Amino acid sequence: MPSPALLNLDREYVLAIHSAFPDFEHNPVNPNVKAVAPVLSTVEAAKRFAAFTAVDRHVLQQHKIIGIGSGSTVPYVVERIVAQGEDLNRDRVFIPTGFQSKELIVKANLRLGDVDQYPTIDVTIDGADEVDHDLNCIKGGGACHLREKVLAEAAETWVIVADYRKNSQVLGTTYKAGVPIEVAPFAYAKLLQNLHRLGSPGAVLRMAQTSKAGPIVTDNGNFVIDAPFDEEWMKEPHDLLTKIKMLTGVVEVGLFCGMAEAAYFGTADGNVTIKWRDGRVEKVDVDKPASKQ
Ligand SMILES: O=C[C@H](O)[C@H](O)[C@H](O)COP(=O)(O)O
Known part of the structure; x- marks a missing residue:
């Protein structure tokens, strides 16, 4: 499994740089090389922390069939899965929810499958447009919700990853498009x-x-x-x-009701809030090892 230090280093770096230079953009590939593309804003960092934490907790050694959802947080899910190493990923099959996730899987050299071959999936991790207090979601802002719902239903465990802007009491509060x-x-x-x-x-x-x-x-x-x-x-x-x-x-319909086991929201201060199916809300300080939370 990847070292927690990978996450901690990035968090400290992002927070320090953002307080000193609010307009600075973080390069997640190599923080010392600022010109080399993709850059992280606070929101992007929040997505990444959410994705990393969800992968660490739900994509376990015994999981072999893994659903990869759609949206802007999902590339970080794939990044963290790749960081688990070739030994773990060699025996796994990854099922996409659409064109975007298929590309992510192929470009990461992970093995691609489809839900017609694997109608039971160990775990699917997906993004959302908005999540309410009961973990009901609006999905489909990227028009992927048909396949996403099939993969959510096929999954033994379905987990949402997003940044803090998607965390609501009532759907439609922040996602206004309908x-x-x-x-x-x-x-x-x-x-x-x-x-x-x-x-x-x-x-x-x-x-x-x-x-x-x-x-x-x-x-x-x-x-x-x-x-x-x-x-x-x-x-x-x-x-x-x-x-x-x-x-x-x-x-x-892009309403996903009663399907999620948990929703992981990266917060603006660099931590992660987890809302669980049973109503528990957990705050994860990504600086602390799991045993000390
Ligand atoms: O159809 C798209 C999916 O439901 C996405 O998971 C959802 O729109 C969230 O996407 P984003 O993270 O890009 O806001």
Whole structure:
């Protein structure tokens, strides 16, 4: 297993540099070489601490089939898994939730598999757009939620990693774009009408932002509708999920309810808050060895 010192060194470095030079960006590859690309802001450092801590606790020696989720925190998950060493990773198979995670797995020289070969996964670690007090999540900001939900269901343990901005009481507090809904393309207009009638007058088809005219198309060839609902709806995400899922033409809804074992949030001060399924909230000081927490 990687040395905790790897994590500690980075934390001290990031905090020291950020207090002295608030605009300084951290190079996680080699802190002494500032020009060599990727750089870490406070938010990026938070994502990395969350990902590292979650991998250390949940991707264990006995785990051989591992799901890799999507989003901006997941590259750090792969970084930490790679740091566990070739001996451990040689016998493992990694299942992606989409194009991004497939690329991460392949580029890290890890063995790629698919969920149709491995319908039971030891552990899947994934990002989220927002997580509520009960570990219900909004996912699908990157349009990956269909595959993500299949891998979440397939996993014996499903764990979320994110930075502090995603940690909420009620879904929709910080992620305002609405509930991502993957839909069959030919059904989108009827579904927009039905969603407006259900209680989301602001529901819209998600359009490509750059380099493509028209709607975004998912890895599965479908469209995505973003449907904002008010707080009363979002307080009961499972009811909302059930209602949306019943609409004909819906492929999958980006509400993940009652699925997570734990959510790891990197905090702005360089530590990690863990919210567990049973309601416990644990603060992890990444400077201290696990035995002293
Ligand atoms: O479809 C995308 C996934 O659900 C992502 O896990 C989610 O959008 C979080 O992504 P990010 O970490 O980039 O905000």
